[in-house]
Amino acid sequence: MRYERPETIEAAIALLADAEAKSFVLAGGTDLLVRMQNDTFEADLIVDIKSIEGMDAVTQTDDGFLIGAAVSAAALSENAALVAEWPGVVEAANLIGSTQIQGRCTMVGNLCNASPAADSVPALVAADARVRIAGPDGSREVAILDIPTYPGKTSLTKGEIIVAIVLPKAATRSGDAYLRFTPRTEMDIAVVGVGINLTLDEGGVVAAARIALGAVGPTVSLVEEAAKALIGSKLDQAALDALASACSAASNPIDDKRGTIAFRKQVAGVLARRVAQTAYTRAGGK
Amino acid sequence: MSSIAVATTINDDDVEFLCQPDETLLDVLRNRLGLMGAKEGCGTGDCGACSVIMDGRLVCACLVLGAEAQGRTIETIEGMATGSELHPLQRKFIEHAALQCGICTPGFLMAAKALLATNPNPTETEIRFWLAGNLCRCTGYDKIIRAVQDAAAEMRGEIS
Numbered sequence: 178m179r180y181e182r183p184e185t186i187e188a189a190i191a192l193l194a195d196a197e198a199k200s201f202v203l204a205g206g207t208d209l210l211v212r213m214q215n216d217t218f219e220a221d222l223i224v225d226i227k228s229i230e231g232m233d234a235v236t237q238t239d240d241g242f243l244i245g246a247a248v249s250a251a252a253l254s255e256n257a258a259l260v261a262e263w264p265g266v267v268e269a270a271n272l273i274g275s276t277q278i279q280g281r282c283t284m285v286g287n288l289c290n291a292s293p294a295a296d297s298v299p300a301l302v303a304a305d306a307r308v309r310i311a312g313p314d315g316s317r318e319v320a321i322l323d324i325p326t327y328p329g330k331t332s333l334t335k336g337e338i339i340v341a342i343v344l345p346k347a348a349t350r351s352g353d354a355y356l357r358f359t360p361r362t363e364m365d366i367a368v369v370g371v372g373i374n375l376t377l378d379e380g381g382v383v384a385a386a387r388i389a390l391g392a393v394g395p396t397v398s399l400v401e402e403a404a405k406a407l408i409g410s411k412l413d414q415a416a417l418d419a420l421a422s423a424c425s426a427a428s429n430p431i432d433d434k435r436g437t438i439a440f441r442k443q444v445a446g447v448l449a450r451r452v453a454q455t456a457y458t459r460a461g462g463k
Numbered sequence: 464m465s466s467i468a469v470a471t472t473i474n475d476d477d478v479e480f481l482c483q484p485d486e487t488l489l490d491v492l493r494n495r496l497g498l499m500g501a502k503e504g505c506g507t508g509d510c511g512a513c514s515v516i517m518d519g520r521l522v523c524a525c526l527v528l529g530a531e532a533q534g535r536t537i538e539t540i541e542g543m544a545t546g547s548e549l550h551p552l553q554r555k556f557i558e559h560a561a562l563q564c565g566i567c568t569p570g571f572l573m574a575a576k577a578l579l580a581t582n583p584n585p586t587e588t589e590i591r592f593w594l595a596g597n598l599c600r601c602t603g604y605d606k607i608i609r610a611v612q613d614a615a616a617e618m619r620g621e622i623s
Contacts, residue, residue, distance in 0.1 A: 178484045178485050180467060180484035180485075180528065180530045182530070203528070203531075206527065206528065207526050210487065210525070210527070211507045211526070214506050214507055223528075225528075225530070249520070251520060274596065275508075275595055275596020275597075276577075276594075276595070276596050277511055277521050277522055277523045277526075277574070277596045278523070280517075280520035280521050281520070281526060362595075363592060363595035364509070364595050364596060
């Protein structure tokens with residue numbers, strides 16, 4: 178196995194595009210190094226992208242935020258402007274693992290590991306974030322929703338690297354939030370995760386909503402029916418009931434030791450109510 | 464596999480070593496540099512026994528490649544005391560009997576040091592959440608929390 182630390186994105190792509198080699202991108206390493214401990218793990222090449230300029234930077238632009246692929250969860254929480262504008266995204270990333278993990282783990286890594294239970298992914302989908310991809314055939318930008326295709330699989334092709342997450346500028350009177358259910362308080366994997374982003378009109382009525390569910394299907398899902406349940410409401414009881422029903426109905430979870438299908442479906446609705454109320458308050462709703 | 468030459472700073476000393484591409488920083492510290500303070504509990508980032516501070520951030524040395532240490536600044540438990548004078552956290556761990564078998568202790572001390580560097584006056588809840596990635600099977604944690612609170616008070620200049 179080789180370890181390479183290229184200083185340009187072009188060099189990184191050239192290394193990864195080598196068709197003969199089984200290669201992996203290394204940023205925070207909190208998933209990759211765990212996999213490397215496994216006796217069955219095989220790799221020809223590890224490409225550490227942390228020496229490439231911009232990878233560890235959070236940049237505020239006129240259109241929102243550009244978050245480099247190697248920015249750790251801890252660094253996100255230290256960026257006051259980002260926390261103020263997208264608190265749900267930052268809190269989701271900082272639910273991943275322990276303090277030690279948060280010092281290294283990245284949202285792009287969370288996305289590319291393609292676990293259905295990834296905490297930051299539903300929050301990013303709710304925020305309508307996109308990713309900027311560089312590859313042998315040039316650059317492209319796609320929605321977060323289009324990256325994971327199956328547990329452990331992504332739509333990235335050989336030689337492609339996600340270089341940054343593109344978070345839009347948060348709309349006026351909007352707020353986002355994320356919650357997950359875990360049997361333990363800390364250091365656990367989501368049984369259900371819900372990310373919600375709400376935008377209100379001047380009267381405090383929900384004008385736009387994005388509701389994303391994690392850990393209740395093979396990939397993250399955006400639930401249009403749940404958004405419809407909230408739009409036009411001030412989060413009254415009937416709207417919240419309709420939201421919970423829509424989220425439970427949209428859940429398609431597996432049965433496993435951490436939660437049964439029936440339990441996960443119900444918890445998706447319970448969490449959605451709580452997350453919607455937090456997002457509504459953050460958007461300025463009363 | 465060919466070895467990689469790495470130049471880094473550990474506990475304020477310039478250090479150079481050779482390592483394999485798949486060798487973790489934890490293995491480098493213990494097997495090549497003789498710094499045995501960081502322990503291998505799980506090797507998968509769950510237990511925190513190998514906690515070190517890299518460029519000011521608390522990390523698990525088992526989840527860092529030795530090659531990644533190039534140009535970084537690393538602090539380990541071996542650099543915590545000043546000569547024979549223990550760091551307040553070390554002294555308070557002893558005074559509060561915040562350890563029994565001691566395997567987890569270097570990791571707890573590094574984690575607590577990183578916490579107090581950014582938050583000199585943490586609440587009990589903040590301490591418990593910050594230390595959630597450090598597992599101890601002996602103490603039941605309460606003594607560790609009290610030791611950290613006591614050390615923090617002393618480091619803030621309050622009489623304890």
